[in-house]
Amino acid sequence: MNAEFDRLDRAWYIDRIAKGLIFLCGISAIIFILSIFVFIFAQAFGFITEDLDVGEFLTDPTWRPTSESNPVYGTLALIAGTASVTGLAMLISVPISLGAAIYISEFATGRTKEVLKVVIEMLAAIPSVVWGFIGLTIMNPLIIQIFDVPMGLNVLNAGIILGLMAAPIMTTIAEDALKAVPDSYREAAEAMGATRWQIIRRVVLPSARNGLTAAVLLGVGRGFGETMAVLMASGHSVNLPTSPFDSVRALTATIAAELGETAHGSPHFGALFTIGVMLLLITFAINLTADLIIRGGWKQRGHN
Template sequence: MANSNTVPGAAMAAGGAGTFDRRDLDWYVDKAVQAIVFLCGISAIVFVLGIFIFVFKEGIGFILHHMNVREFFLTPYWFPSDADAPEYGILALMAGTASVTGLAMLVAVPFSLGAAIYIAEFASGKTRETLKVLVELLAAIPSVVWGFIGLVIMNPLIIKWFDVPVGLCVLNAGIILGLMAAPIMTSIAEDALKAVPDRYREAAEAMGATRWQVTYKVVLPAAKNGLLGGVLLGVGRGFGETMAVLMATGHAVNIPDSVFDSVRALTATIAAELGETVVGGEHYQALFTIGILLFLVTFTVNLTADLIVRGIRKG
């Protein structure tokens, strides 16, 4: 029987002129499928590089000709619409993004780890499958719906419960963003817990440990790198969120003093202002410079998380 890598024509030569062996068709199909799979495999890399090149091309003019590094990163004054002396300081925007993301992680990490521990270690049968489906459904809710929940439901509740004038604040956005980041963190954390070999659990149980002792003393330490990777992926998810943050924060350029202060995030600034700028103008380029910063931060966070998760899988 001919090798599957045989070049077409060899079978024809062996079988006589004018004949077409079935194996020749299989060879062409095999090569076509290999090419399609290869293109699909590198498409993500091509898309990421294309996005970065586009964003960098649009923002490089501001970096080279208009950007004052000290003013851009260390001043909280963002007034790009001032015709006489526009100011491009993103300190308040970075503070708003960091405060919302930090609070979101305080909400998401305990919730996600608790859900992952219960699904992986305590739930069984139909209960486990039902909870996994519900977590996936939670991840499928669009961000604009989460933003609507923050605007219509959370806003009046915060005003009523905490007696504050405005409920669109860090607390509102942190809770919403934490719930948005929880599903991906739960899925990664569950995978990390399930990756711990069963012999670890069996050995601990043989020594008389309870199920919770096995989980706390054995499983969690063994899965810590995978859990850290899941948390970092959640941070990247929260840092790059736009619509929900835009709707739930109050969109005020402000360095927050408390969780009840309205803030503005970097992503929300781009979403709110890009449609009102002149293409190629200074304000337009400044927004793309913020996009470059966001791209680098989220890329670094996600790459770090991926390396951690890959490392624990190989280990």
């Protein structure tokens, strides 16, 4: 009847194309993560089905993949290395990050606040190899001097370095969580005569609990996944640590250091990818938990 009303003009086609392209970009993250899973699993598949002894892999502290006669693929020492470094890092970074986040969110005002936030973001952007370098050249002699030990590349060094690395991102996320606490809560508590600390302790921290937990978990995830700095600062020797002054080797660092030296398709190669699968699953679980906690918090707030 009226031809004009169903005309598909240039704008209509452009709209369709733009929509399609934007959709592709939007779901590319899903494509990438699935591809990565498939790729890593495929590389590890041969080792997992043929050579893998799960008990040995998880509980044997001997990592001897290059032995001609009797290769042993035990990752316990590597797991212990990663866990000890990450654990120490969290002991250092959780209090610092929470303190910094509380200061920025609850005390700092105006310029101080803005400057601090920018500086913390800059800290988060420092490449991990630079942190590793600091571990090698500054922390190493410092630890030798202060604690009178023969070697300064150890759990303590890597833990401190990793703690400092994880702190900025944890601070930023924790600050977001504190900022999300409605100001009316603070005002209500203040009007009832609560001091600054009482407001923080009794109102702000409990309200932000979910976000703060997520911040800590993401920091842990960062610790597990960090490679270069840990490789450089930890001493990189396979060892079940009994003190902070023992050198250790992390799961990630093992892959980074050895992958270039192995024959493609060899059991050693497959074993390294199996470690990769393990790391992927661990960090995936940590991030998913953090995400669920944050969402859980939102849902709870939504109900009220």
